[in-house]
Amino acid sequence: MIVLNEGLVVLARSLIAFFSLLIFARVIGKQQISELTFFDYVLGITIGSIAASLSVDLSSRAWPHWIGLLTWTATVLILQLITLKSRLATNYLLGEPSVVIMDGQIMEEALRRIRYTASDILEQLRDKGIFDLKQVAFGVIETNGKLSVLLKPEFLPVTPQDMNLPTQPNGLGTELIYDGVIIEENLQKSKVDRKWLRKELNKNNIKHISDVFLAYLDGAGNLYLDLYKDQARRENNAGK
DSSP, X not given: OHHHHHHHHHHHHHHHHHHHHHHHHHHHOGGGXXXXXXXXXXXXXXXXXXXXXXXXXXXSOHHHHHHHHHHHHHHHHXXXXXXXXXXXXXXXXXXXXXXXXXXXXXXXXXXHHHTOOHHXXXXXXXXXXXXXXXXXXXXXXXXXXXXXXXXXXXXXXXXXXXXXXXXXXXXXXXXXXXXXXXXXXXXXXXXXXXXXXXXXXXXXXXXXXXXXXXXEEXXXXXXEEEESSGGGOEEEEOOO
């Protein structure tokens, strides 16, 4: 009889834990279940562990576990809001992408900073079907630990070389404005200045930088503008 009662309690608490997790996961959003960063991974394990204890730990009451779930979920929501508003907080909590391959050469110093080995990089390249390091123009380790690769123009699946067309060197794009704030460091890296940026904004009838959610300059010199009003999104060639 005692075993039956305990079984019913576990069943009830498991259902509570399951639906609590379901609700909290919907509140947190899809970011937690997409490509996980290390930060997301730790949070997921912790919340899952609390839910498991809520299900089967009959030596304690259920409500402290439920409060723990609520606390962790609320913390995740607060941190998400902070990272949406602060680039510095995003870099601190989630990290930044690291360029580990440039023009077919592995950047040893970058590997040491993120504690990767050359074998790790080569393994991820092979996983992408790339067996020749010299084919890679840029390789970037993203915040989720995965390697993103930009091949040299002549090694793209349908290459200008195959069509006897001239090629131009590719480059990495960069954010010039994020959340209405100009990123001075990226302006310098892109070899442009505020005057040039304001001129491009004026071409698109944008009077205030605070109206721009994202301004992104790609490697070909194209400026992508995303305003807070989605219908105002537009793309133009920067013509540097």
